[in-house]
Amino acid sequence: MGARRREAVAWDQVLRYAMPQIDALHHRQFEEAVRDLLRRDGCPRAVQVGGAGDNGADVKATDPFGRLWVIQCKHRAAGLAGSAVGTPDLHVLNGTGRPVHNGDIVVLVTNGRFTDKAVAFARSQRLHLVKTPPARPLSRGSHSSVGAPGHGSLPPRPPAPGRPGGHRRRPAASGTRPAPDPWTGAAQ
Structure with missing residues (x-):
């Protein structure tokens, strides 16, 4: 096994959290844990940016597909x-x-829960909700308690070419319903 692989295996073994450990963290440590999970899962330049004047972002990361993730931790x-x-x-x-x-x-991302109104709002605005830092990869869209948007799974792959962020809406033909976005499943 090569040095990089050994490091990746060690990193994966260290970054496993039980809920009592998560709950016992200080809010800043929680942000750092989310950052570290993103680093573990393929976003080596994930940074914790939370603090006064963070404008709603606690962690930022660029995934292997070049997508910028903006994460608020609660x-x-x-x-x-x-x-x-x-x-x-x-x-x-x-x-x-x-x-x-x-x-x-x-x-x-929260270690708590979301109100029903929050879930509905997230779905309507293409915001993703994660109830706990997942044990499985955060940046690969393969975890369970997540919202995409709202509740579901996070985007596992990049948007189609020419659709930055996968969220550009195409005008619907008059009298027809827009086709669902193949990436998110949301109406366009």
């Missing part, structure tokens, strides 16, 4: 028993994730 000390993440946090992320940070994929 840590709840009480985990699932804590307060749910609601629409106000998503309003901030939605207002800055793409326009300010130029994100292709905009995500809110």
Whole structure:
């Protein structure tokens, strides 16, 4: 086994979190854990940028397909028993994730839960919701408790050519319904 492979295996073994460990983290450590998971999963230049004046982004990363991920982290000390993440946090992320940070994929990660209104809003705005830092790769779209948009799976592949971020809408022909986007399944 080569040195790079040994390092990758070691990194994967270190970056496994049980929920009690996640819940015990300080909010800054939670952001760092999300950053480290992204690094582990193929985004070597993921950076923790959260803090005063972060404009709704705690972690930024570019995946192997060249997509910019903008991630807001909401840590709840009480985990699932804590307060749910609601629409106000998503309003901030939605207002800055793409326009300010130029994100292709905009995500809110929490160790807690989301309100039903937050899930509906996320779905309507193409925001992705992750309930816990997944054990499986975050940047490859292969984990379970995620929203795409809302709840589902994150985008596993890049958008079609000429469609940066996979979210450019095509005008529908008069009297017809737009075809679903092949990448997200959302109406265009």
